[in-house]
Each structure stands twice: as C-alpha cells, then as structure tokens.
Amino acid sequence: MKQGAVTASSGESRYAEVSLAGIWRLTSRRQQDTFEIALPGDVHSALLKAGAIPDPYFADNEAKVEWVSRTPWALTREFDAGTDLAGNWTLTLSEVDCIASVFLNDIEIGKLDNQFIRYDLEVTGKLRAGANTLRIEFEVARQVAAERAAAHPFPIPYTKNVEKAPHINFIRKVACHGGWDWNICLMPIGVYGRMSLRRSRLARLDSVEVFQHHAPDKVELEIRTRAFAFAAGEITLGHELDGKGVNGAAQVVPGENVFTHRLTIADPKLWWPAGQGAQPLYGLATTVDGETTHRKIGLRTLKVVCEPDEIGVTFKVRVNGRDIFMKGANWIPADALPSRITPETVRPLLEATVAANMNMLRVWGGGQYEPDYFYEMCDELGILLWHDLMFACMPYPSDRSFLASVRTEITQQVRRLSHHASIALWCGDNEVIGSLTWYPETRDNRDRHLANYDRLNSMLQEICETEDSDRRFWPSSPSLGYLDFADGWHIEGRGDMHYWDVWHSAKSFEAYRTIHPRFASEFGFQSFPSMKTIETFTDAKDRNPSSPVMEVHQRNDGGNARILETMCRYFRFPKGFEEIVFLSQVQQGLAMKTAIEYWRSTKPRCMGTLYWQLGDTWPVASWASLEYGGNWKLLHYLARRFFAPVNVVAVPDATTGEIALVAINDGAAAVEITVAAKAVKTDGRQRPLGEASGEIGLDAAKSVLTLAEATLDKDEFLIFSWAGAEGSPLGDNDFFPAPYKAYEIEQAKVEARWAVEGGETVLYLSADKPAFFVSAEVEAPGTFSDNCLTVLPGAARRLVFRPTGKADRAALAKSLKVRHLRETFD
Ligand code: BMA
Numbered sequence: 001m002k003q004g005a006v007t008a009s010s011g012e013s014r015y016a017e018v019s020l021a022g023i024w025r026l027t028s029r030r031q032q033d034t035f036e037i038a039l040p041g042d043v044h045s046a047l048l049k050a051g052a053i054p055d056p057y058f059a060d061n062e063a064k065v066e067w068v069s070r071t072p073w074a075l076t077r078e079f080d081a082g083t084d085l086a087g088n089w090t091l092t093l094s095e096v097d098c099i100a101s102v103f104l105n106d107i108e109i110g111k112l113d114n115q116f117i118r119y120d121l122e123v124t125g126k127l128r129a130g131a132n133t134l135r136i137e138f139e140v141a142r143q144v145a146a147e148r149a150a151a152h153p154f155p156i157p158y159t160k161n162v163e164k165a166p167h168i169n170f171i172r173k174v175a176c177h178g179g180w181d182w183n184i185c186l187m188p189i190g191v192y193g194r195m196s197l198r199r200s201r202l203a204r205l206d207s208v209e210v211f212q213h214h215a216p217d218k219v220e221l222e223i224r225t226r227a228f229a230f231a232a233g234e235i236t237l238g239h240e241l242d243g244k245g246v247n248g249a250a251q252v253v254p255g256e257n258v259f260t261h262r263l264t265i266a267d268p269k270l271w272w273p274a275g276q277g278a279q280p281l282y283g284l285a286t287t288v289d290g291e292t293t294h295r296k297i298g299l300r301t302l303k304v305v306c307e308p309d310e311i312g313v314t315f316k317v318r319v320n321g322r323d324i325f326m327k328g329a330n331w332i333p334a335d336a337l338p339s340r341i342t343p344e345t346v347r348p349l350l351e352a353t354v355a356a357n358m359n360m361l362r363v364w365g366g367g368q369y370e371p372d373y374f375y376e377m378c379d380e381l382g383i384l385l386w387h388d389l390m391f392a393c394m395p396y397p398s399d400r401s402f403l404a405s406v407r408t409e410i411t412q413q414v415r416r417l418s419h420h421a422s423i424a425l426w427c428g429d430n431e432v433i434g435s436l437t438w439y440p441e442t443r444d445n446r447d448r449h450l451a452n453y454d455r456l457n458s459m460l461q462e463i464c465e466t467e468d469s470d471r472r473f474w475p476s477s478p479s480l481g482y483l484d485f486a487d488g489w490h491i492e493g494r495g496d497m498h499y500w501d502v503w504h505s506a507k508s509f510e511a512y513r514t515i516h517p518r519f520a521s522e523f524g525f526q527s528f529p530s531m532k533t534i535e536t537f538t539d540a541k542d543r544n545p546s547s548p549v550m551e552v553h554q555r556n557d558g559g560n561a562r563i564l565e566t567m568c569r570y571f572r573f574p575k576g577f578e579e580i581v582f583l584s585q586v587q588q589g590l591a592m593k594t595a596i597e598y599w600r601s602t603k604p605r606c607m608g609t610l611y612w613q614l615g616d617t618w619p620v621a622s623w624a625s626l627e628y629g630g631n632w633k634l635l636h637y638l639a640r641r642f643f644a645p646v647n648v649v650a651v652p653d654a655t656t657g658e659i660a661l662v663a664i665n666d667g668a669a670a671v672e673i674t675v676a677a678k679a680v681k682t683d684g685r686q687r688p689l690g691e692a693s694g695e696i697g698l699d700a701a702k703s704v705l706t707l708a709e710a711t712l713d714k715d716e717f718l719i720f721s722w723a724g725a726e727g728s729p730l731g732d733n734d735f736f737p738a739p740y741k742a743y744e745i746e747q748a749k750v751e752a753r754w755a756v757e758g759g760e761t762v763l764y765l766s767a768d769k770p771a772f773f774v775s776a777e778v779e780a781p782g783t784f785s786d787n788c789l790t791v792l793p794g795a796a797r798r799l800v801f802r803p804t805g806k807a808d809r810a811a812l813a814k815s816l817k818v819r820h821l822r823e824t825f826d
Contacts, residue, residue: 015290016199024077042190043073045339057618058537060552062184069187076135083129087199088230094118095193098173099139114172116409138189145170157439159393169394175366181556182622184336192338203229203252205288210419219268219299225259227288235289270320271298271421273359274382276668298379298421304472312493315519316607325666326608327643328360333367336617343373348630349615350377357643360384362610365430366392369413378422385422391429398455414467426464427474428457433485477521498522512595517606524612524623525591527584533627537619543577554621570739572825579824586773589638596642597649601662603701637787648675648722650735657709665696675704677720679712682745684770684793734790745822752818766796772821779815780807
C-alpha cells in the first residue's frame with residue numbers, strides 16, 4: 001500500500017505544520033480485508049471506492065450497508081517525522097467522527113469523544129525520529145450511545161427521526177447521521193477536518209477573534225488572539241490588515257494566553273447582505289510565534305431587534321442601521337457522505353441561494369458546524385446565517401461530563417466562527433423546547449425535563465454571550481423569547497415561528513394566510529425529485545409513488561400519500577408517474593408561494609421567511625428546493641420570483657371577497673411602480689381590470705389596487721404585471737381564486753424554439769391557449785433564467801439557459817422536455 005511519507009521541514013525553531021491528509025489503511029477487528037481510505041473522508045466512501053459496498057443511495061441499498069456502521073474500524077498510517085524533533089509537537093484533529101482512541105507508536109495519546117471539538121494532543125517526546133505509526137480506533141457510536149442512555153439516572157427519549165440510531169442524543173455527533181425525515185441513516189465514521197502535526201517553538205495559535213466597533217467614518221477592530229504556550233518565555237505576535245499592522249514581542253506563561261490588539265480602518269467600506277449592497281472584505285493575517293492564519297472581515301453592524309411594539313415583540317434583522325426582510329431557507333449538511341462535502345459541492349448550493357434572491361440561510365441544529373470555507377463563501381456572497389447550535393428535536397443530558405464536553409465544543413466553535421460577517425445570531429437549538437411536549441417521558445415529568453433543558457440551554461447562552469457579546473443569543477427555534485416556553489408553532493405576536501400545519505396536519509394552502517408570524521423560520525411542503533434524479537436510484541419497475549424503492553426514498557411517514565392527496569385537492573389527478581412527479585413540484589412551489597407572498601405582504605409585521613429546506617443529502621422525496629446534486633426543482637425557480645426584491649402579490653380577503661394587490665419592496669431604495677391587472681378566461685380572452693401607480697418604500701408593503709368581490713367570473717383568473725418609472729416591465733404574477741381542478745383548462749399547444757442571441761442559448765416558449773406552469777427541462781446540468789411560467793397566447797416567454805460547464809446545443813434540444821398543467825391529465 002502506498003502511503004506518502006510525512007516529513008517536518010528542518011530548522012529547529014520554525015513553526016511547521018505537516019498535513020496527515022492522504023491515503024491511510026482502513027481495517028477492523030471484524031473484517032479480514034484491508035482497504036485504502038482517503039482522509040479527510042469517511043469509511044463508507046472508502047468502501048464504496050474499493051467496491052466493498054454497493055452505492056448506498058441506489059434503490060434500497062441502505063439496509064445492505066448497515067453493517068458498516070456496526071463495525072469497529074481502525075485507521076492507520078505510517079509517517080516519517082525526520083530526524084530533527086526539536087520544538088513542541090501537537091497532533092491536531094479537528095473533526096473526528098466520533099468516539100475514538102488515538103495511538104502513536106502503539107501508545108495511547110488521546111481519547112476523542114465529540115465530533116465538534118478540535119483536539120490538540122501533545123506529542124512532544126512521543127514522536128520518534130524517522131518512522132512513526134498513527135492509529136485511530138473507533139468505537140461503534142450506536143453502542144456507546146445505548147450504553148450511556150442505559151447508565152443515565154432517568155430516561156431521555158429520542159426523536160423517531162433517529163430510530164435507526166437510538167440515543168444519538170447521548171453522543172456529540174451530527175444528529176441527522178442517524179437518519180431524519182429526509183435523510184438516509186448511514187452513521188458515518190471518519191476524520192473530516194484539519195488533521196496535522198504542528199511543530200511550535202514556544203506557543204501554538206488557538207484562535208483569532210475579531211470584534212468591530214463602528215464610529216462615524218471609522219471602524220476599530222478589536223482582535224483577540226489566544227495562544228497556548230508550552231513554557232514561559234517570549235514570542236512574536238503580529239496582525240496585518242491590508243498592508244497596515246501591529247507587530248511585536250509578547251511574554252507568555254504556560255497554558256492559555258490572551259492578547260488584545262486594536263486596528264483602526266478609516267473610511268470603511270461597509271459589507272451588506274445580498275441585494276442590499278456590496279460585500280467588501282478586508283484581509284487580516286495573524287502570526288503567532290511563526291504560525292500564520294488568515295481571516296476576511298466584512299465591516300457591518302448587525303442587530304437582531306426584539307423590542308415591544310403594538311403587536312407584541314418585533315423580530316427583525318438590522319444591518320448598518322437598515323431593517324432588512326430576511327428571505328431564505330434552512331440549511332442541512334450538503335451530503336449524507338461526509339467525503340462528498342467539499343468546496344466544489346457546497347459553492348453551487350450557496351450560489352443558487354443568492355440566485356433565488358435569498359439573503360439568509362438557517363444552519364439547522366440537527367446538522368453540523370460547517371467547514372471554514374462554507375462561512376467564507378457566505379461572507380463573499382452576502383448570505384446571512386441564522387446559526388443554531390447542534391441540538392435538535394429531542395432532550396439532551398445535562399450531567400457534568402456532557403456539559404463539560406459541550407462547553408468545550410461551543411467555546412471553540414464560537415471562537416472559530418465569530419469573526420464572520422455572515423453570522424447574524426446564535427440560536428440554542430432546533431425545536432428542543434417544543435420536544436418537551438412530544439414524549440411521554442417529558443410530558444409525565446415536565447419539571448424535571450424543563451430543568452434538565454435549562455441547565456444545558458442556560459450554559460449555551462452564558463458561553464455565547466461571554467465569547468461573542470455582539471451577537472444575540474436566541475434560546476431555541478422556535479422560541480418566543482428569554483425564558484418563555486410557550487408554543488412557538490402557533491403564537492403569533494412574538495418570537496420566531498415554525499408553522500407546519502399545512503404539511504404535517506394537511507391543512508389547506510390557504511391556512512398560511514390565517515397566521516401572522518413575526519419571523520417564519522420553518523415551514524415547508526414536499527415534492528418528488530425530478531425524473532432525471534429518480535432515474536439515478538431506481539430501475540424502471542420502481543417508478544411508481546408507492547413502490548418499495550420510492551418509499552425507501554421518502555422518510556416522512558405517509559409523505560407520498562400526502563403529496564398525492566394534495567393533488568386531489570387542487571388538481572385533476574395526473575395520468576402517469578412522470579406527470580405526478582412534475583405536479584408534485586408545481587404544488588410544492590404553490591404552497592411556498594402562498595405562504596411567502598402573504599407573509600411578505602404583512603411587512604413590517606413579518607420580517608423574515610425561511611422555508612424548509614434548501615438542499616438534500618441524498619436523492620429523496622423531500623421539502624428541498626434544490627435536489628441532490630444541485631438541480632433546481634420548480635420551487636427554486638418560483639422562489640427566485642416570489643423572493644424578488646420588488647414583487648406584487650394578490651391577497652384575497654376571505655371575509656369580504658376582495659382581492660388586494662400588494663406591492664413589496666425589499667431592495668435598497670424606494671421605487672415607483674405601475675400595476676396593471678386583467679381578467680383572463682381559460683380560452684384566452686382578456687379584459688382589463690384597472691391600473692394604479694405608487695411609490696413603494698422600504699418600511700412596509702403597500703396595497704396598490706383592490707378588486708371588489710366577484711370581479712372575476714367563474715372561468716376567469718387574474719393576471720397582473722408591474723412596470724418601473726419609465727414603463728420598463730419589472731414582473732408579472734397571477735392568481736386563481738378557485739382550485740385549478742375547478743377550471744375547464746383548454747388543451748394548449750406549447751411550442752419551444754431555441755435561438756442563439758449574443759452568445760446566449762435562448763429558449764422561446766409560446767402557446768395557442770393559456771398554458772400554466774410551463775416548465776422546460778433538459779438533461780445537461782444548468783439552469784434556466786426562469787421556469788414554471790404562465791404562457792398566454794401571443795406572449796412568448798424568453799428563457800436563457802445557463803449551462804454548468806460547456807453545453808452541446810444539439811444535445812440540449814434533443815433532451816428538452818416541456819411540461820405544463822393541461823398535459824398532465826386526459
Ligand atoms: C422541522 C425540522 C426538521 C424536520 C422538518 C420536517 O421541524 O426542524 O426536524 O426535518 O421539520 O419535518
């Protein structure tokens with residue numbers, strides 16, 4: 001087996017970091033074979049590459065690979081440390097998944113217990129000149145979790161989402177590794193983050209935190225540097241910010257040393273969230289005793305404003321003094337196989353976030369603290385982050401050893417991440433307060449479980465507020481505020497809300513218009529992934545919504561039935577599987593459009609909507625708008641329109657029968673618009689209904705035109721468009737007062753014509769009758785500039801196709817499929 005030698009550079013007093021990434025040996029006490037594993041990476045990916053397991057994402061292979069996570073694996077590599085071992089040596093492992101012992105030359109040097117902790121193991125004197133062997137031996141995480149649960153003085157229940165990995169709440173590992181109502185349960189094992197041997201002269205760098213103090217025309221950066229010294233003495237310490245800097249000698253004592261420096265930036269260029277301004281970043285280089293690290297700093301003030309108003313308590317994000325409506329989605333890990341989470345797979349998801357006019361993601365508490373590059377990309381793209389700490393949907397222990405481990409975890413993570421302009425707030429967990437009402441154990445002894453919850457949660461608050469006093473700590477999502485444990489699923493006047501009654505309780509889409517959140521941080525509706533993604537995990541015989549394979553790729557009990565049942569409520573039932581798949585995406589888009597258009601129309605009462613969920617971890621039916629691999633579902637196209645900075649939406653009043661056209665402006669300045677409305681019959685005949693103009697400011701949505709009750713005939717629907725001050729078209733929208741199934745929609749002939757214009761690949765879609773949700777799909781990866789459109793006779797739609805990489809135009813045309821509502825039924 002080929003294992004690259006690792007050699008520290010010579011020159012005794014220099015800092016050196018030697019990576020241990022590369023090919024390791026993968027063995028187990030139970031398996032005969034030895035495999036190669038590329039680290040950072042995970043065991044499943046190594047076995048897949050070696051042909052030892054089938055593709056876990058295909059068909060029902062999940063069960064066939066379960067043995068992998070029930071096997072005690074070991075990772076081994078030899079390396080050459082060279083002959084010069086002067087200095088102090090640290091083995092740094094920043095993300096070992098999960099419970100493991102580390103051996104250097106067969107001597108145990110550390111026990112690792114928490115995936116979210118960076119372990120710095122001191123190996124000075126243990127390292128040999130020349131050949132060394134490093135071995136990481138893993139426990140079976142499930143087994144440890146079960147043993148800890150059994151030893152705990154009282155039962156702590158776990159969510160059904162992790163029923164294949166019970167008691168995962170007793171160990172610190174990505175919770176959704178144990179499954180979830182959208183995830184495969186792989187319980188991966190591996191080493192993912194930084195893995196290196198560090199040789200320091202006297203001290204090693206632990207963290208660099210940057211705090212901002214804004215004043216007129218200048219920003220002062222307060223830089224807090226932590227260094228761990230191996231002995232007392234003097235080190236050099238310097239910061240350089242775009243050419244300017246401080247540099248000098250510092251005295252250290254053994255153990256942790258904290259230094260604070262101040263740098264002032266005159267005429268600062270401010271950082272803004274996407275859609276509000278630019279994202280300038282200032283480069284900061286810090287060197288401690290020869291060890292250098294880099295940060296990029298975006299200068300902005302940010303406040304999450306929760307203050308009493310006439311409704312209750314506000315929940316709004318204020319950046320550089322401007323209240324900004326948050327538009328976005330919830331973020332889960334980018335893949336169920338950690339080896340596949342790379343800058344190359346993450347970047348397109350974040351670019352698609354901004355392309356859909358979003359400005360915020362919520363890093364959800366059942367996932368992970370993401371790698372540094374994730375936050376760097378969010379800084380660069382202007383994506384604000386609501387950041388949960390990693391606890392979700394179930395109670396957790398609060399005994400001393402658990403709290404001690406979590407204390408180290410949160411302290412390290414906050415110190416690692418707090419300098420990022422993108423992070424808007426820290427939130428204690430996802431739905432843990434709520435979960436106290438979900439289980440018999442917690443309901444029957446609520447006092448005990450509430451106290452147990454608060455021991456952990458108040459510690460999280462104390463750490464976040466101590467380490468990062470500039471950011472608001474929000475107790476939980478949903479939460480109604482400090483020490484308020486009421487129902488964040490239904491109480492409207494304050495806090496953030498998770499509203500799930502439409503999906504989980506089968507209420508109508510119109511139910512979204514009956515609730516009035518201040519900040520909707522979760523709500524969602526499922527769909528199937530596209531046919532091209534379904535084809536990656538099925539054989540032809542499986543392509544039926546209730547086939548066993550399609551049910552394996554649906555993790556929410558009754559999910560496929562909910563999708564089909566919803567179709568019966570809104571549409572005429574589709575004639576075949578492909579039509580079902582298409583319509584599932586249409587109705588998912590409509591559900592989210594209904595919710596988000598309405599809540600945006602209540603601005604400033606509501607100041608944020610984050611739907612569940614942005615992406616998928618594997619190919620599955622789910623609430624995601626980007627399917628596994630990054631392909632845009634129809635929801636993502638609709639999101640780009642319903643999140644557009646300037647939008648006009650129809651708001652029906654269930655009591656009066658009136659329909660208000662409400663204009664929303666979440667841009668950076670007021671706009672003057674003219675809105676024109678018309679009634680259209682299903683055969684295409686149209687009549688104008690009115691026109692109105694107005695200035696739409698940033699503070700509140702504004703009703704511009706109200707249509708009286710019964711303005712529309714039974715066979716009519718509403719089309720409205722809006723234009724800017726010079727008559728330039730800005731957008732259009734439509735509204736159907738009755739369910740689509742009630743309309744006698746005529747069979748439209750939709751024509752597609754490709755063209756090349758100014759080097760761009762353009763697709764024109766036209767129709768002889770009104771055609772709805774007209775959607776183009778091609779095999780090649782890429783996106784259309786728009787999709788899922790209403791096409792009226794005589795008004796062709798122009799779509800630009802933007803390929804990922806090079807696209808062959810002939811192949812594009814050949815693979816084109818155009819779907820629309822009327823062709824889904826006979
Ligand atoms: C929310 C999330 C997840 C879950 C989703 C869909 O409550 O926090 O736990 O995946 O609902 O049920």
